Amino acid sequence: MEVDLTYEQRARIELIAIHTGKSPVRVLVDAAQFLFDCEIDYYPPSQTAPSQQFLPEEEMEARLARLLGR
Numbered sequence: 001m002e003v004d005l006t007y008e009q010r011a012r013i014e015l016i017a018i019h020t021g022k023s024p025v026r027v028l029v030d031a032a033q034f035l036f037d038c039e040i041d042y043y044p045p046s047q048t049a050p051s052q053q054f055l056p057e058e059e060m061e062a063r064l065a066r067l068l069g070r
Helices: 007-020 024-042 057-067
Strands: none
Touching (some): 007 024
């Protein structure tokens, strides 16, 4: 995977890598894993949408005809 970073972003990642004793790639992988782990807290599983009633085909065609001015 290729990641496009600005010069400043690269420099900050390099500094973090130096301070943590990790490679810059490991710093990015760890950061991505942290975001994946946090995602569960922010995006709880969605609830099932309530069931919807559908219009009969004839009524749908009539409404479409009215919209189109026919």
